[in-house]
Amino acid sequence: MARKPGSNGEETAALVREAALELFAQQGYAAASMRQLAKLVDMRPSALYHYWPTKQDLLVDLLERHMTALLQAWAERAVELSNDPIERLDAFSRFHIRYHLARPNEVFLSYMELRNLEPQNFARIEAHRRHYESVLKDILIEGARIGAMQAPEPHVSAMAIIAMLTGVNTWYRDGGRLSASDVEQLYAEMAAAVVRVGRQNKTEAA
Amino acid sequence: MARKPGSNGEETAALVREAALELFAQQGYAAASMRQLAKLVDMRPSALYHYWPTKQDLLVDLLERHMTALLQAWAERAVELSNDPIERLDAFSRFHIRYHLARPNEVFLSYMELRNLEPQNFARIEAHRRHYESVLKDILIEGARIGAMQAPEPHVSAMAIIAMLTGVNTWYRDGGRLSASDVEQLYAEMAAAVVRVGRQNKTEAA
DNA sequence: ACGATAATGAAACGAACGTTCAATAAGCGC
DNA sequence: GCGCTTATTGAACGTTCGTTTCATTATCGT
Numbered sequence: 001m002a003r004k005p006g007s008n009g010e011e012t013a014a015l016v017r018e019a020a021l022e023l024f025a026q027q028g029y030a031a032a033s034m035r036q037l038a039k040l041v042d043m044r045p046s047a048l049y050h051y052w053p054t055k056q057d058l059l060v061d062l063l064e065r066h067m068t069a070l071l072q073a074w075a076e077r078a079v080e081l082s083n084d085p086i087e088r089l090d091a092f093s094r095f096h097i098r099y100h101l102a103r104p105n106e107v108f109l110s111y112m113e114l115r116n117l118e119p120q121n122f123a124r125i126e127a128h129r130r131h132y133e134s135v136l137k138d139i140l141i142e143g144a145r146i147g148a149m150q151a152p153e154p155h156v157s158a159m160a161i162i163a164m165l166t167g168v169n170t171w172y173r174d175g176g177r178l179s180a181s182d183v184e185q186l187y188a189e190m191a192a193a194v195v196r197v198g199r200q201n202k203t204e205a206a
Numbered sequence: 207m208a209r210k211p212g213s214n215g216e217e218t219a220a221l222v223r224e225a226a227l228e229l230f231a232q233q234g235y236a237a238a239s240m241r242q243l244a245k246l247v248d249m250r251p252s253a254l255y256h257y258w259p260t261k262q263d264l265l266v267d268l269l270e271r272h273m274t275a276l277l278q279a280w281a282e283r284a285v286e287l288s289n290d291p292i293e294r295l296d297a298f299s300r301f302h303i304r305y306h307l308a309r310p311n312e313v314f315l316s317y318m319e320l321r322n323l324e325p326q327n328f329a330r331i332e333a334h335r336r337h338y339e340s341v342l343k344d345i346l347i348e349g350a351r352i353g354a355m356q357a358p359e360p361h362v363s364a365m366a367i368i369a370m371l372t373g374v375n376t377w378y379r380d381g382g383r384l385s386a387s388d389v390e391q392l393y394a395e396m397a398a399a400v401v402r403v404g405r406q407n408k409t410e411a412a
Numbered sequence: 413a414c415g416a417t418a419a420t421g422a423a424a425c426g427a428a429c430g431t432t433c434a435a436t437a438a439g440c441g442c
Numbered sequence: 443g444c445g446c447t448t449a450t451t452g453a454a455c456g457t458t459c460g461t462t463t464c465a466t467t468a469t470c471g472t
Contacts, residue, residue, distance in 0.1 A: 112318055193400050249421090252423095
């Protein structure tokens with residue numbers, strides 16, 4: 001009952017995070033136990049509490065890291081772009097598909113386990129998500145403003161496009177007929193089509 | 207310790223199903239307990255086992271009923287429609303939005319709790335879902351065949367549209383600025399736009 | 413009226429859960 | 443190589459879980 005040779009706090013924490021992502025995504029946060037997680041990383045359950053005070057703190061850590069990294073990654077991509085909303089939407093779609101396809105476990109957790117969070121933790125993660133949604137929404141608003149896009153309800157369009165893009169994770173599997181970049185291309189076209197000008201608007205026509 | 211006055215098997219089972227939908231949707235299947243559920247319907251936990259052999263059988267019952275009812279409802283709607291794929295897609299979108307907005311708990315469960323099912327149960331529910339997806343997919347294939355729609359990958363388009371439509375449940379709340387029929391109209395337009403002919407196809411152009 | 417059976421309650425089972433804590437070994441600056 | 447910090451263990455706590463057993467009562471067909 002003692003410290004392991006060669007042990008290092010940050011490395012161990014990273015290993016546990018990786019295993020927890022996998023375990024929580026596969027079984028669900030509530031159904032997964034700290035004992036299972038400990039076994040996956042060859043530790044005793046009590047050792048986990050050296051890193052996170054509670055099971056929920058571990059979940060929050062995972063979600064917070066994912067959302068922060070997502071926003072950070074987009075911020076880095078966005079600086080390379082012009083102000084053209086069409087270009088920005090295309091870049092956003094491709095970025096979203098690429099980023100989410102590469103991190104299925106994080107995405108699954110972020111969309112499924114929010115209800116398991118205590119109110120204050122929920123609020124923190126939800127704020128990140130709203131921030132990300134507003135990135136797309138602002139692109140659509142600007143596109144509609146200059147007449148390059150048709151989005152009578154930008155918020156609804158943004159939610160619809162994000163749901164459409166995120167849905168790729170429910171069916172795409174590596175090694176299938178379509179490559180990840182095929183899929184990226186297809187979704188970028190569909191997202192653009194959703195707000196393409198020229199389609200009828202029955203609401204206005206009525 | 208006896209039978210309650212006025213008790214009737216089918217009525218009680220229906221009450222329990224309703225409460226279970228609510229409870230499972232709010233807390234998640236794994237996090238919800240049979241004791242909580244029993245308390246909600248003013249029964250003792252053991253009485254629940256008169257209706258379902260296990261907790262999982264109850265979940266399967268809920269999911270099976272939802273999927274069966276969904277397919278049945280579409281079948282009844284579909285007989286009223288012509289063979290025009292454009293009309294059928296519009297009807298499908300509106301049907302999907304209306305049906306899903308009216309049953310948020312069922313939808314949430316169906317999309318979130320599949321992983322908690324044992325393999326054989328998972329297979330049964332998943333078969334229903336694939337059937338429903340193929341309804342939309344067949345519409346898109348026919349639309350592409352007669353040149354009324356642009357869907358180079360009908361399966362991908364179908365998955366994208368379904369994800370887009372289903373996403374409405376993540377943000378829509380009764381009593382907001384937009385009515386359910388406003389939302390139905392918006393989503394029907396966006397779904398149509400996804401496969402509208404005339405948009406560029408960079409894959410072919412390259 | 414009565415026997416069969418559907419429906420329920422009371423109590424308990426073993427197992428698993430999240431978490432705590434004192435003890436102890438390894439790493440590290442000096 | 444001493445001493446402080448960090449990482450880990452083993453054992454246990456109280457709670458809750460899904461489920462079972464069995465006695466008991468209400469209802470229904472006859």
